[in-house]
Structure formats: C-alpha cells, structure tokens
Amino acid sequence: MSAPEVELSGVRRSFGATQALRGVSLAVRRGEVYGLVGPDGAGKTTAIRMLAGLLRPDEGHARVLGEDPSHPSSPVREQLGLVPQRNSLYGDLSVDENLRFFARLFGLSRADFATRRERLLSITRLERFTERRADALSGGMYKKLALACALLHRPRVLLLDEPTNGVDPVSRRELWELLYGLVHEGMTLVVSTPYMDEAARCHRVGLLYAGEVIAEGAPRELARAHGVAPGNFEAVFLELIRGRAA
Numbered sequence: 001m002s003a004p005e006v007e008l009s010g011v012r013r014s015f016g017a018t019q020a021l022r023g024v025s026l027a028v029r030r031g032e033v034y035g036l037v038g039p040d041g042a043g044k045t046t047a048i049r050m051l052a053g054l055l056r057p058d059e060g061h062a063r064v065l066g067e068d069p070s071h072p073s074s075p076v077r078e079q080l081g082l083v084p085q086r087n088s089l090y091g092d093l094s095v096d097e098n099l100r101f102f103a104r105l106f107g108l109s110r111a112d113f114a115t116r117r118e119r120l121l122s123i124t125r126l127e128r129f130t131e132r133r134a135d136a137l138s139g140g141m142y143k144k145l146a147l148a149c150a151l152l153h154r155p156r157v158l159l160l161d162e163p164t165n166g167v168d169p170v171s172r173r174e175l176w177e178l179l180y181g182l183v184h185e186g187m188t189l190v191v192s193t194p195y196m197d198e199a200a201r202c203h204r205v206g207l208l209y210a211g212e213v214i215a216e217g218a219p220r221e222l223a224r225a226h227g228v229a230p231g232n233f234e235a236v237f238l239e240l241i242r243g244r245a246a
C-alpha cells in the first residue's frame with residue numbers, strides 16, 4: 001500500500017488551559033476525501049492549520065507528502081492548497097483581481113495564469129462575475145472563489161476548513177461536485193465540516209470530539225456498526241458521546 005499523503009501522528013496542541021487536540025492520529029492516502037467531522041470547538045480548524053503548516057504541535061507530528069509542512073523551506077508548501085474557514089479573500093478586490101493577486105503570490109507566469117484563470121472560472125462558473133467585488137458575492141460564490149484561488153498553483157493536497165459553512169443547499173451540492181472532480185484528477189482532500197450529513201460524502205471520516213478522534217472509518221461502515229441508517233451521523237455521534245459519558 002502507498003505511503004499516506006497526509007498524516008497526523010499523536011498530535012497534541014493546547015492554547016493556554018484549552019486542550020484543542022489531545023493525541024490525534026490520522027492518515028490519508030492519495031485520491032481520498034477524508035472528512036474531519038465534529039461540532040464547533042472539536043478541534044477541526046486546529047488540525048487543518050497544523051496540516052497547512054501554520055501551527056506546530058506541542059507533541060507528535062504533522063506530515064504532508066512525507067515532509068513537515070511547518071518547515072519554512074519545505075518544498076511541500078508548493079503542493080498544498082488551503083481554503084480557510086473565512087475572510088481568505090480581499091473583499092474590496094473583484095473576482096478577477098483576487099485571482100490575479102493570488103497568482104502573483106504563487107509565482108505563476110502570465111501564460112500559466114491565463115490558462116488557470118480560464119479553467120478555474122469555468123469549473124466554478126464564475127465567468128460572468130469577474131468584475132464583482134468579493135464582498136458582494138453570495139456565500140456560495142465566495143467559497144468557490146476561495147477554492148479557485150487555492151487551486152491556482154495546482155496543489156496535490158487540498159485542505160478545506162468548513163467549505164460549505166453558510167452556503168445554501170444547492171451551492172453546497174455544486175461545491176461537492178467540484179470537489180469530486182478534483183479528486184477524480186488525483187487530488188487528495190481533507191475537509192472539515194460540522195454538518196453530519198456531509199460525512200456521508202467523504203470516503204472516510206474521523207469523528208472529532210473535544211480534541212479526540214472518537215471513531216474513524218468509511219461512512220457506511222460506521223453507520224452499520226452503530227445500527228443506524230447510512231448517512232445518519234448524528235445518531236452515530238450521539239451514541240458515541242453517550243457511551244463516553246456513561
């Protein structure tokens with residue numbers, strides 16, 4: 001079996017007295033959609049930020065394509081895309097200006113940018129809105145633009161922190177279709193979400209609760225193991241949490 005592309009191993013991280021991650025381990029293979037599923041405050045953003053190299057663990061380690069993503073000169077940074085939870089774009093800049101800004105940041109050549117721009121505007125269906133300011137976009141369109149900006153440099157691993165938060169159901173479905181398209185092209189995805197129904201859209205999920213992975217597996221298998229209908233992760237979660245409280 002191939003080596004994991006994304007890995008957390010025994011990761012602990014505290015902020016003052018708050019233990020955000022309490023010994024989290026996970027491994028994601030090429031072409032997988034791995035869901036970090038859990039309620040607000042479970043530690044999802046902390047885990048994503050660690051994989052993006054923006055935070056270091058107190059204990060344990062994070063690896064992406066076998067490298068430490070927090071290392072300033074790590075080549076893996078070029079292979080990583082991040083869609084943060086909010087405010088990742090310049091609200092006063094238009095769709096086109098945001099794309100251009102991030103293309104410069106990633107060092108894309110003029111010709112490469114032209115190709116990427118066309119492709120990304122097409123898959124996100126933002127072609128008709130290139131002049132619109134990011135702040136004036138709907139929630140779903142804003143997330144699609146954030147995704148387009150994160151994809152400019154053709155990352156191999158994409159990290160998405162609650163990409164469908166505040167997005168209407170139709171745009172949510174569209175975003176997921178877009179994500180599957182990327183996976184089809186060989187990308188590896190780690191997606192955090194507080195929406196239990198979205199767990200079923202992932203190949204594998206880690207259920208995160210109070211800084212710990214309390215269950216992990218393929219959605220259907222987890223549902224079967226807990227005797228609930230496929231996709232009913234709320235029931236799986238409640239049973240697991242009840243089990244811990246008992």
Ligand SMILES: Nc1ncnc2c1ncn2[C@@H]1O[C@H](COP(=O)(O)OP(=O)(O)OP(=O)(O)O)[C@@H](O)[C@H]1O
Pocket residue numbers: 015016018019020038039040041042043044045046047194
């Ligand atoms: N920079 C920080 N300073 C202090 N506490 C923090 C910091 N970052 C996270 N925390 C705390 O760590 C815990 C986990 O937060 P985290 O943001 O990772 O959770 P989450 O699952 O992403 O939830 P949310 O969806 O609400 O962001 C929370 O109790 C949070 O308040």
